[in-house]
Amino acid sequence: MIPEPVFTITLQNVHFRAYHGLYPQERVEGNDFIINVSAKYRTSNAQIVSLEDTIDYGQLYAIIQEVMAIPVNLLETVVQQIAQKILLQYAQVFDVRVSLEKTKPPIADFNGSAVVEINLVR
Secondary structure, X not given: OOOOOEEEEEEEEEEEEEOOOOOHHHHHHOEEEEEEEEEEEEXXXXXXXXXXXXXXXHHHHHHHHHHHXXXXXXXXXXXXXXXXXXXXXXXXXXXXXXXXXXXXXXXXXOOOOEEEEEEEEO
């Protein structure tokens, strides 16, 4: 008997200009963000031959766009919202990981980026 396969759909290094952050200048100037999303799922079909058998990565991207368009104070809020929306939309997804990188955090004399990641498993 062939075991039920586990598939992973991943969107990597998705770039956005958005206005998340605690500080007023972040809401005005914005920042560059990089998002990575990974969704693990099972399918009951022995052979995946159509989009209905899998996860539509275009829809994953639409979820990311929707969340990124609404400014919030914390990066943790953004990754939580993206992960939760994916789990709500796709019952077959059992594990979702979202990382969000703020490429230029407003920290004096800081050279690097800030990253927040969430992993939700049902």
